[in-house]
Every structure is written in C-alpha cells, then in structure tokens.
Amino acid sequence: MIGKISAVITATTILFLGSNAVQGAKLTFDDLITGQTSYGFDGDADSIDDVIFSTVDPAGFNTIGPGPNMTYINEPGLEGTALLATDLRVDFTFGAAASLKFGFALDSFGDDKTAGYPYAEFKVYDTGDTLIASQKVDGYYTAIDGGFSTYPEGEISVTFSGLAAYATFDFQSDYGRFIIDNFEGTFGSTEDPPIHTTPDGGSCLMLYGLAFLGLGTVRRLLRQE
Ligand SMILES: [Ca+2]
Ligand SMILES: [Ca+2]
Numbered sequence: 284m285i286g287k288i289s290a291v292i293t294a295t296t297i298l299f300l301g302s303n304a305v306q307g308a309k310l311t312f313d314d315l316i317t318g319q320t321s322y323g324f325d326g327d328a329d330s331i332d333d334v335i336f337s338t339v340d341p342a343g344f345n346t347i348g349p350g351p352n353m354t355y356i357n358e359p360g361l362e363g364t365a366l367l368a369t370d371l372r373v374d375f376t377f378g379a380a381a382s383l384k385f386g387f388a389l390d391s392f393g394d395d396k397t398a399g400y401p402y403a404e405f406k407v408y409d410t411g412d413t414l415i416a417s418q419k420v421d422g423y424y425t426a427i428d429g430g431f432s433t434y435p436e437g438e439i440s441v442t443f444s445g446l447a448a449y450a451t452f453d454f455q456s457d458y459g460r461f462i463i464d465n466f467e468g469t470f471g472s473t474e475d476p477p478i479h480t481t482p483d484g485g486s487c488l489m490l491y492g493l494a495f496l497g498l499g500t501v502r503r504l505l506r507q508e
C-alpha cells in the first residue's frame with residue numbers, strides 16, 4: 284500500500300516539476316548605450332529588469348574595444364574601467380540558479396604572468412551575502428583564424444547550489460580596461476513559473492488540482508486493498 288501511495292505522490296511531483304520549464308538566457312549587450320552606468324536585461328518583457336549590471340565609474344560603460352579578432356567577445360559588449368577593486372557588479376532581481384558563464388577580454392599588451400595579471404575574478408553571493416561561488420581566470424592570447432586574438436581573454440564559468448542574488452567582478456590589466464560578453468545564466472524571468480516565487484494563481488490551481496487528483500487515486504487504491 285505504502286508503495287502505491289508513494290508512486291502516486293512521485294507521479295504528482297513529476298507532473299508538477301514538469302511544468303517548471305527551466306530555460307537559460309544569454310546577454311549579448313547589443314542594446315547597451317555608451318555612457319550608461321547601469322544596464323538592465325528584462326528577459327520576460329514585463330518592464331522589470333531581471334539582471335542589472337552597474338558600475339560606480341561616473342564615465343559609465345563603452346560597448347567596443349578589442350575589435351573582431353577575439354574568441355570570447357563579439358562586439359558590442361560591456362566595456363569599462365579595470366582600475367577599481369570592484370569594477371562591475373551584477374544584481375539578479377529574482378535570483379540566478381545553477382550556473383553563470385561569460386567571456387572577458389583585457390586591455391593589456393601581454394599575458395606575462397610574472398606581473399600577476401591580466402586576470403578576471405568573479406564572486407557570486409546569495410541574499411545573505413554568503414559567497415557561493417568564485418573563480419579567478421588569467422587572460423591569454425587565444426588561437427583564432429590566422430593567428431592570435433588581439434588582446435588577452437578568457438572565460439569564467441561557475442556552478443553553485445541555491446540562488447545567487449548578486450556577483451562582483453574585478454579585472455586587472457596593463458591599461459586598466461576590460462570588456463565582457465555573452466553573459467549566460469538561468470534568471471528568474473526565464474522560467475515558467477519563475478523559480479524564485481510561489482506559484483501564481485493559475486499554477487496554484489493546477490497544483491491543487493493535481494493534489495486532489497492524487498488524493499482521489501490514493502482513496503481508490505485504499506478501497507481496493
Ligand atoms: Ca556581444
Ligand atoms: Ca522582467
């Protein structure tokens with residue numbers, strides 16, 4: 284009997300989770316405007332930005348820099364100063380789940396690690412300001428058609444459990460500039476229903492419907508015993 288009830292509950296759970304279509308998003312910064320100090324991404328077009336990049340540099344962001352001969356950057360990207368301890372911050376209005384990935388390039392004449400740079404460091408925090416992921420990656424000239432990339436570059440890729448609330452970026456380079464592109468993650472707006480909130484009215488009705496369905500099946504199974 285317990286086995287039958289357990290099977291029903293499992294089937295109900297699978298049905299409900301199956302409605303949670305999790306999708307990722309990739310930010311390509313095509314619509315970033317030069318001079319802005321923040322850039323918002325609204326994946327579900329509900330007029331609430333789900334991912335917000337910001338800098339304390341009053342000069343704001345640029346959109347180009349390294350040119351076309353790069354592996355991880357497809358201009359336009361998000362370009363800014365590397366002279367701060369925290370050069371860039373990203374906030375996830377509804378959280379970010381599972382993983383984050385992006386390409387970076389650094390305005391340096393070399394990738395000689397005896398100088399200790401160029402590099403990118405990325406730190407991910409939850410709502411309690413607890414560090415849940417971090418990665419530091421050195422920039423190198425990458426192989427491209429006909430030679431090497433114009434500037435040192437690399438890719439940051441982190442995984443984590445729980446929900447990320449925000450992340451910080453620190454870059455170091457000879458000439459004090461960085462650019463990032465192709466920022467990938469699973470953000471609140473891209474799931475249906477959102478992963479960060481309780482189900483909306485429609486989802487609740489569906490959940491309750493499934494629960495009643497499950498109870499009815501259990502009752503039928505009990506009667507059959
Ligand atoms: Ca781009
Ligand atoms: Ca939104």
Ligand SMILES: [Ca+2]
Nearest residue numbers: 365366367454
């Ligand atoms: Ca820096």
